[in-house]
Amino acid sequence: MTTKPKSRACGSFIGALLLIFANVFIPQNTFCQEKLQPNVIFILADDLGYGDVKSFNPEGKIPTPNIDRLASEGMKFTDAHSSSSVCTPSRYSILTGRYSWRSRLQRSVMGGFGPPLIGANRMTVASLFKKNGYYTACLGKWHLGLTWPIKDSTLKDGWGIDYSKPVKDGPTTLGFDYFYGISASLDMPPFIFLENDHTLGIPTVTKTWMRPGPAEKDFEAKNVVPSITHKAKEVIVNGFTKKQLFFLYLALPSPHTPIVPDKDFKGKSGVTDYGDYVMETDWAVGQVMQTLDSLGITDNTIVFLGSDNGFAPYVLPHFNVEKLGHFPSYIFRGYKSDIWDGGHRIPFIVRWPGKIQAGSVCNKLVSLTDFMATSANILGKRLPQNVAEDSYSFLPYLLNKTKKSIRPAIVYHSIEGYFSIQEGDWKLEFCPGSGGWESPSNKEAFKEGLPLVQLYNMKSDISEKLNVALQHPDIVKRLTSLMEQYIDKGRSTPGKPLNNDAKIDLWKKGYME
Template sequence: MRLATAFSTVLLAMAAASQLVAEVTKPNIVLILADDLGYGDVQCLNPERGKIPTPHIDQLAAEGMIFTDAHSSSSVCTPTRYGLLTGRYNWRTRLQRFVLYGYDKPLIAADRLTVAGLLQKNGYTTACIGKWHLGMGLPEGEPDPKITDGPLTRGFGTFFGISASLDMPPYAFIDGDRFTQPLTTTKTWMRTGAAAEDFEAIDVLPTFTRKAIDFIEAEAKTDKPFFLYMPLTSPHTPIVPNKEWQKKSPIGRYGDFVMETDAIVGEITNSLKRAGVRDNTLIIVTADNGCSKAARVPDMEKKGHYPSADLRGLKTDIFEGGHRVPFIARWPDRIEAGSRSDQTICLNDVMATSAEIVGVTLPDNAGEDSVSILPALLGKPIPNQREALVHHAMEGDFAIRQGKWKLILCSHSGGVSDPKYNSEKSRTLPENQLYDLSADLGETRNLQAEHPEVVAELTKQLEKIIANGRSTPGEAQKNDAPIKLRKVHKIKK
């Protein structure tokens, strides 16, 4: 069952990758995180069943590497962002299900090392430009408060963005630790709340893009490497493509919004070239989870576009369509152009990868669920340092992936797809789902009855990962809260 590798082999592989990095200077790192972009929304990943043009992301893939088996640590927003920036699963914290809101308290503990903090300590200038959605010290009811415990206290030297999703108040830009305008009015984008007078949802993407380009151009003139984390607000709701992108896609407004998102990737990559830093920049484009039901998926499918490609499920779900995400990386002269990796990776791995790039070892209390994918980027196998990959659904349900096997510890989707977690139908189904992804990527044949030994072994392994407070080698750590392996949901008839 176990995919174990001899310790000596691991050390040799790590040493080889570290030697390759030692031969180059520290690269700039740009990470663009799209919001609710499905695996099948990227044309080069879904050429047969994708109908939305994404020429800029496709070009990036042609110049770099496509990862076909990349996963967010959760199928919804906040948990994935926590995992990406800390290298630790969100369900080890107080956030056992769902997401945070705009006025919620910080999820990342003040003393926890983040990717930004790690890079900052190793000579990088760090910036977050976009959607934070990880909580901050933001007093509700005050029109112009000083913001505490925001990105500036979690390793970022610069922050310009919004506190949460674009459909969550407060509706206002934050520059550093202050709103750019006081919250003097009320606005609604799905939810109603405090807002700045001049803030409009349609202006957010262009503003983020200008700020990101300004940052790149300024930092390119210095002798320090930079880390730009750019979590976009698209194509998440509200679906508000700008005028120049409206009616560009035959799929509708969602298609327009995806095309605008792709164009932003093009603007960022072009700015790197203009600034003269293209060749020493590792750029990654990925997403926080799968496509949302709010995109009106059935209507798009009628027009021939399948945002989850051949995968089952959507955002919120424990199925592959909920958490298998686009992941494309370009690093000229380091990553082979037009290459592809089928190795299983997770967004949590950004932490350990960043550490290996700068040549430092993470302490035991950081990046507990992160493995360096630097070898894969350089065309090598990833040493097997993680026992297995754990998936998490919106309602808190677990799955564990090891090799070809994926075990889901519930009878339902864990999210919005059928069978829903609160449906009568879910009562009639087995309490476990076991899929052989090598033969059944669409998760159509539940093999739990045929392979009880696999169910037992993977369940035991997940219990160990939870109990140890980590899924990688190192000293055991404590979780922040009690964790229930199986969730009990109220059944609605």
């Protein structure tokens, strides 16, 4: 088993300065060739709504001082989106720069025992950084599938796995030097930590967090955020002391269910346990920032922060924060799972002191899928034609090098596999309902005889209340043609046509009964 990074003392102030200066070099990128190449941290919260963050929703009831500080010191994106309104496909897109619906996963998400979704030969953001001399670490929620060693296929629910043997095809085979985390969501078994290609211990009991399953006897859901946060600090310190640039993908499992705030946060928000868990998520972000500050490497570290999708509505029956005046979807329609903006418009912040203007705001459309092309741009590298098929670099926005729109259009996907495409202010949805859990669901909408498509002008109708598809058939036709082109070409970026991994059904005709 690979030895995990160990925390070390930082040494003297002068030694720290020497380490910092030894830790940088001049990149070749057109936009930042005179700058120092940074460490890179991508913090991904789980189900954090746009309205959960105070700097995005001033009327919000939950304090988020650390995320707000990040926004005040960097650039806040008001029109940023995950590629999907649920987690597995969004994570696929972040790490590959490719829409997940081009893979075999056409709808829904994977479970904790699902097979690998990212192909073994596909370039990832991690392999890109590793190839360019970075130490790469993945911490937290993976949720992209693993190859578990099966000992008895007749035993179901995870008990047929030989947990004493290596787990294959995980993060360390896709460009990460180190992995510490959980296989999927915190409410999905197995309830056990993994380090690199092994579980830490053997499940011997059954535990339940929303779902029952095999668990290591000492594993407790409430300890996962603190454990992963501590490990993130170790990785940062380790990279600093070894004078090595690092890429840290920190995939927090919060504030996704189960809502399990640590005792230090219990009752702190005044907005139910959910608010407390959001505060713990904010605390984790603050711990990362504090570690960078203490080492003196804040200015040489670019921090990205986002969420994998919108707020989960199944929290409300137990923790109805909306009744208390807190609206996690802010002014947007829908929630996690839906094709409307509440499902995929997310809080997104990027901080790079001295390069990104503090307190700046970008109102342009961006996708988390763009992280890979942006990372390559930061490194000054050109990506091969057959990777990052749907990724556009937004580095020019970060460095205030352009006011023009970089993305010609952006595609969204709902939990049921329904599509939407947005070009400028016009958003076309290829379904009559939510495409997810919110009412009217597509089945309800079909029964009600609602139009088969929805068209909204997001400038004049940001809450998607007035469907104007019948009034603008020309726009519907144009955007439908563009969506079909993106499907048929196997990419939405310029370049040679590529193949999708599966047949794509734009209209989901089989779901219309």
